[in-house]
Amino acid sequence: MDALRQQFFNFEIMGLSWPMLIDGLWMTALLCLIVIPLGLLSGVAAALLSISKNPIVRWTTMAYVDFFRAIPPLVLLIFVYSGLPFAGIRPSPFEAVAIAFLLNNSAYYGEIYRAGILSIGAGQEEAARSTGLTAAQTMLYVTLPQAVRNVLPDLISNTVEVVKLTALASVVSLPELLYQADMARSVTFNASPIVAAAAIYLVILWPMVRLVSRMERRLG
């Protein structure tokens, strides 16, 4: 029991590694600030293209979405980070994470928005068009707001997943929260810094997980 406490809940080691963890937390926050808005926006683009009237655009987008939903994000990240340099493109760890997440997130968010748009009845569009709105205005002011409201729990739930996915950046040595915790672990030969990092993830994500549970139950 004491060994367990020493190994996982050593507060002295947690205290020593705290500054490193906070540095990592800022990097995780920066990463989230870049990849989440990018994902939310590129997702709208993917969704709009996937319901295009042009079958070539529609099918190409669907193929893109399915392809990137069928590749594990870590595989994509490693491909971008250590595969592309063979072709003469050398992304930094941060760029590699941003590119891999853009490809992955646009597909996942896109699929969610698409379901949302499809859930809006044709009557809404017809009514909006008959008042003189253009197709673009109808999408922007009538269909999209209702679509987003319908799939809000899925959007939030996917955003939780994106925050969790930023931990993958540690694999390409981007000094985010988990990378810093693992560095502290390998220096101290003690797992407490990772427990501390887990606690930080919990503080950030637990409220979001609870929120998703409550929203899903109310809508279901």
Add this chain to the structure above:
Amino acid sequence: MEDETTPPMMTPLERFIDTFFNEAVIERYLPAILKGFVVTLELAILVVITGTLLGLILACVRSYRMLPVNLIIITFADIFRALPPLVLILLAYFGLPNVGVSLSAFVVIWLVLALTLAAFAEEIFWAGILSIDKGQWQAARSTGLSYTSALIYVVLPQAVRLTVPPLTNRAIAITMSTALGMVIGLADILGAATTAQSFSGNASPLMMAAIAYVIMFLPLVIAARWLETRFRWKRA
């Protein structure tokens, strides 16, 4: 990557093929990647079966509404839904040996991902059970069925139907996380590919890995979308 074996004059297309679809490299490392494919497949099947079953059991136990037990289940589900699996994997793989528990990379990935899937599955099954109308319970109980029989024969069959689409999507996403095994040295598809890539100095193994994952997961992704559409029609 210039070396003696690279012909001096290559068109960009030849160079691209040499880098990402190098025949010699593919032939050399195909057996290792196929072995990795089997490891990934075994893990995927294990994770899906044990994770879903555990989630179903937890959701059923939760329906008996015993407060202390439910607090434990809810806490478990929340923690495993909120934590990145990689955090748990590093904790289990590097932390546990120091307290006398040494688990292989395969077992660590299996345990962490099965528990993660169980947490999500519990929430999905629970939402399914809650969505069944009270009248169903009352009617079942009034015919003389015990609570457990009503749960098993009346409520669950209806609840499980509702849970299929979200559960499929979640199971696919978590099964994909088996690629995390590469971080702790598991020779799954990605693990075999990164090893082959560093030995061969060529990106073809990574391309093979990407293709292998697409072969494994694309049918599932398409099937999941089909399920969603089907269930949407049913509801309308």
